[in-house]
Amino acid sequence: MSQPSPLITTEQLAAILGDPNLRLYDCTTYNEPVPPGSDVPYRAVPGDKTFAAGHIPGADFLDLQGEFSDTSAQQFFMMPDVAQLEAAFGRHGLDADKTIVLYSIGTMMWSTRFWWMLRSLGVDAQVLDGGFDKWKAEGRSIETGAPKGYPATAFKAAPRAGFFVDKTIVKARIGDPSAVIVNALGPQFHQGLEPSRYGRPGRVPGSVNVPAATLAKADKTLTTLADAEAKFAAAGVTRDKSVILYCGGGISATIDLLMLTQLGYDKLTLYDASMGEWARDPALPIETD
Known part of the structure; x- marks a missing residue:
């Protein structure tokens, strides 16, 4: 089976919005400044508030540092072990047989980070080109409120070496x-x-x-x-x-x-x-x- 393109356009996403085979995730995180002399370079804050203020209809929210990183590491956003990721993605209903689309606000780097992580686990997801910023600028439909999520899955990774x-x-x-x-x-x-x-x-x-x-x-x-x-x-x-x-x-x-x-x-x-x-x-x- 051929791999999907790593990018999906807003037009393409709009055409499949509401499809039961779509798994759509907002991946936004914010790096907030810390006082001079702090032991950390920034404070990693999940984008749950901006998600609640407006998101693409049907999307779930993924907290990169909170659920999908090794929180025992000295650096933020370090790749955790496979078992942690399997459990976390499973809680959010990730299914490798579905169409998986990732997006973020302000910059695409949060969604591309998840894209790379998923590739290392054997899952080929897609990233929304232009993210929520382009979607909103085009006047497309927006939903507010907390994430409703997807039915949980027993996600099993197929790790790829060298990532x-x-x-x-x-x-x-x-x-x-x-x-x-x-x-x-x-x-x-x-x-x-x-x-x-x-x-x-x-x-x-x-x-x-x-x-x-x-x-x-x-x-x-x-x-x-x-x-x-x-x-x-x-x-x-x-x-x-x-x-x-x-x-x-x-x-x-x-x-x-x-x-x-x-x-x-x-x-x-x-x-x-x-x-x-x-x-x-x-x-x-x-x-x-």
Whole structure:
């Protein structure tokens, strides 16, 4: 069976809204600022309030940090074990045989993070291009109130290897000509020109920069494949190399991962802890301009 496109348009979603085979999820999280000197870079707040204020009809809400992350980890949003994810997705009625659509507010990175997590579990979901912002801007139907949810399932994952790597692997690939390490943060953070909320300013040595923000257009949809291809090529990202993506907390880099997947790259992985771990560990090398 052919895999679905990782993206679905607002028009396509509107055409299947109300279909009993649709499983639609709002994945929004907000990173709120914390006082200077705090031990954490931000406060992760679930988007349940904005969900209640308005969501796509029939959608359920997924709390990324609360239910779908390893809350014992030092960093936010770390991938938990498979059993935790099976239980959490099962509670929300996830069924790999259904049409699974993910969306978020403000940026697509929260839905692309869930998309990447689900891919690692053997589930091919779709992400709403432009998210709730585009849906709302087009005047499409909106529902308010708490999520009604879907009937629970006994979800069983079929894990795929290689979707996540740790700092040991990243460090070992520095300078490896068969690999390219890509930073999805903005250029000012990649170059170490501004203080970083994650710790030491700078980047993983030798890494190149394809900011996730440059892959999105003003209407929140993703850029064209031709434009994305040109941006990755200019940074030296080629199909013959293993590609390791990172950012601040393993979230915005999943936008790069979705674009690369669409472009046919298949040797892709995510450094899950990203700069949230790397910048705080003095034993790890860091590079600035």
